[in-house]
Amino acid sequence: xxxxxxxxxxxxxxxxxxxxxxxxxxxxxxxxxxxxxxxxxxxxxxxxxxxxxxxxxxxxxxxxxxxxxxxxxxxxxxxxxxxxxxxxxxxxxxxxxxxxxxxxxxxxxxxxxxxxxxxxxxxxxxxxxxxxxxxxxxxxx
Amino acid sequence: xxxxxxxxxxxxxxxxxxxxxxxxxxxxxxxxxxxxxxxxxxxxxxxxxxxxxxxxxxxxxxxxxxxxxxxxxxxxxxxxxxxxxxxxxxxxxxxxxxxxxxxxxxxxxxxxxxxxxxxxxxxxxxxxxxxxxxxxxxxxx
Amino acid sequence: xxxxxxxxxxxxxxxxxxxxxxxxxxxxxxxxxxxxxxxxxxxxxxxxxxxxxxxxxxxxxxxxxxxxxxxxxxxxxxxxxxxxxxxxxxxxxxxxxxxxxxxxxxxxx
Amino acid sequence: xxxxxxxxxxxxxxxxxxxxxxxxxxxxxxxxxxxxxxxxxxxxxxxxxxxxxxxxxxxxxxxxxxxxxxxxxxxxxxxxxxxxxxxxxxxxxxxxxxxxxxxxxxxxx
Ligand SMILES: Nc1ncnc2c1ncn2[C@@H]1O[C@H](COP(=O)(O)OP(=O)(O)O)[C@@H](O)[C@H]1O
Ligand SMILES: Nc1ncnc2c1ncn2[C@@H]1O[C@H](COP(=O)(O)OP(=O)(O)O)[C@@H](O)[C@H]1O
Numbered sequence: 001x002x003x004x005x006x007x008x009x010x011x012x013x014x015x016x017x018x019x020x021x022x023x024x025x026x027x028x029x030x031x032x033x034x035x036x037x038x039x040x041x042x043x044x045x046x047x048x049x050x051x052x053x054x055x056x057x058x059x060x061x062x063x064x065x066x067x068x069x070x071x072x073x074x075x076x077x078x079x080x081x082x083x084x085x086x087x088x089x090x091x092x093x094x095x096x097x098x099x100x101x102x103x104x105x106x107x108x109x110x111x112x113x114x115x116x117x118x119x120x121x122x123x124x125x126x127x128x129x130x131x132x133x134x135x136x137x138x139x140x141x
Numbered sequence: 142x143x144x145x146x147x148x149x150x151x152x153x154x155x156x157x158x159x160x161x162x163x164x165x166x167x168x169x170x171x172x173x174x175x176x177x178x179x180x181x182x183x184x185x186x187x188x189x190x191x192x193x194x195x196x197x198x199x200x201x202x203x204x205x206x207x208x209x210x211x212x213x214x215x216x217x218x219x220x221x222x223x224x225x226x227x228x229x230x231x232x233x234x235x236x237x238x239x240x241x242x243x244x245x246x247x248x249x250x251x252x253x254x255x256x257x258x259x260x261x262x263x264x265x266x267x268x269x270x271x272x273x274x275x276x277x278x279x280x281x282x
Numbered sequence: 283x284x285x286x287x288x289x290x291x292x293x294x295x296x297x298x299x300x301x302x303x304x305x306x307x308x309x310x311x312x313x314x315x316x317x318x319x320x321x322x323x324x325x326x327x328x329x330x331x332x333x334x335x336x337x338x339x340x341x342x343x344x345x346x347x348x349x350x351x352x353x354x355x356x357x358x359x360x361x362x363x364x365x366x367x368x369x370x371x372x373x374x375x376x377x378x379x380x381x382x383x384x385x386x387x388x389x390x391x
Numbered sequence: 392x393x394x395x396x397x398x399x400x401x402x403x404x405x406x407x408x409x410x411x412x413x414x415x416x417x418x419x420x421x422x423x424x425x426x427x428x429x430x431x432x433x434x435x436x437x438x439x440x441x442x443x444x445x446x447x448x449x450x451x452x453x454x455x456x457x458x459x460x461x462x463x464x465x466x467x468x469x470x471x472x473x474x475x476x477x478x479x480x481x482x483x484x485x486x487x488x489x490x491x492x493x494x495x496x497x498x499x500x
Contacts (some may be wrong), residue, residue: 006149020301023161025158025159042334042336045336049338103340107336183444186412190447193413194413212403242450247481273416
């Protein structure tokens with residue numbers, strides 16, 4: 001845990017830009033390309049937006065904790081809230097069905113190989129996003 | 142505390158750029174001018190550099206916690222470490238005595254009206270930087 | 283994010299600058315809703331100063347597009363950067379929207 | 392931060408790009424120490440692509456300046472931006488350093 005960087009923000013959309021700034025700096029520091037950095041920034045933004053919308057149902061007075069951890073083999077981003085628990089990440093809409101919404105989950109899965117909720121978390125949610133560094137193709141399908 | 146934004150980094154100089162990015166975003170969000178934002182960014186960077194150099198004596202495996210809190214009347218930045226305690230902030234060198242070092246404290250005091258250590262902190266240090274929003278002149282000397 | 287609304291060759295031109303995310307999309311939505319309530323035939327949105335857009339921004343444009351289509355209006359997105367364009371493509375929205383490279387081409391068809 | 396060392400009209404020119412902070416100042420110090428160990432008469436440092444410098448960067452330049460003064464060399468800082476210049480002024484270092492606006496002027500005196 002000592003090697004991770006953590007940003008804690010109020011659950012207000014205006015702080016999403018702070019999370020994006022941290023995301024960009026972190027990926028930059030770890031030598032990811034600008035294109036990779038953009039994908040990851042967007043995915044983390046979408047995951048935090050979902051916390052505000054769905055877990056907190058728009059309540060802007062709560063907190064969101066985003067932890068970045070880089071190891072040789074992967075980038076892990078963990079997003080925690082104390083909001084409404086939900087059993088599983090809904091799949092997002094079928095992309096052929098054009099309507100507002102339902103894109104976020106797709107954009108998260110686009111940047112991360114594994115998207116999973118920590119079952120052990122008691123109150124609120126802990127979303128664990130994992131992106132493998134090497135052989136990314138192998139992990140993608 | 143719910144309205145504050147907290148960035149926690151490893152005590153390695155490479156993460157100073159992450160703290161600066163958060164500092165810039167936070168001051169931007171709260172409508173400070175670009176010049177004010179620059180002064181604050183520099184001061185926070187200097188305070189974190191001092192933690193690495195003096196409180197942790199170069200140990201890069203510890204943590205630094207930086208909390209930004211804006212109220213109507215002030216900006217408060219709190220910097221916490223778990224390093225070597227020290228009774229008081231040393232004054233910095235006399236600016237007429239040209240030598241490397243000793244500038245950081247001056248640059249911190251330049252951006253903040255009050256620079257104080259929290260006496261109640263048991264282990265490590267908690268530096269509290271306060272900058273008043275209005276009538277800044279009144280608080281400056 | 284900043285929004286400026288002007289006239290361009292007799293049409294409404296909305297110039298946005300800054301990131302469009304869940305925070306700013308709200309304001310953008312208000313402005314575009316206000317504008318389209320008067321049923322203009324063409325609305326141009328200049329994105330040249332928009333470096334970033336998330337799904338809240340996209341949802342806003344989908345919504346406005348639907349509003350305009352209902353009365354036969356046309357929404358044109360001008361100067362979308364390549365990164366955002368890629369998200370539109372990924373979301374299969376690039377064919378739904380009129381996405382125009384240059385201001386000069388925006389009124390050609 | 393990136394450092395490039397080249398020749399400019401027979402003198403050493405060090406071009407830095409990126410923030411100079413406690414992290415990058417270390418690398419900059421190494422490069423300038425290496426360079427000045429050969430006692431060049433003039434060293435030009437181009438700061439045009441340096442948006443930010445903290446006291447670690449300043450300390451590095453003070454140290455190099457002292458090294459060079461010892462053998463009679465001259466360190467010239469070129470294209471320092473206004474924000475950094477202000478810090479040098481505040482630190483009473485603006486009169487200690489040779490700070491030059493343009494590359495063309497750097498070799499004039
Ligand atoms: N953090 C979350 N907590 C609870 N439900 C969520 C969360 N994130 C996403 N969901 C569910 O997944 C669905 C799809 O999410 P997404 O693709 O981001 O689209 P949108 O948020 O626009 O509906 C949401 O409508 C919601 O039901
Ligand atoms: N976080 C800290 N913990 C302990 N001592 C500190 C801390 N910050 C500053 N000091 C003391 O104050 C002095 C002046 O600090 P500063 O002006 O930043 O100059 P420098 O760090 O270059 O010596 C330092 O040399 C050190 O003795």
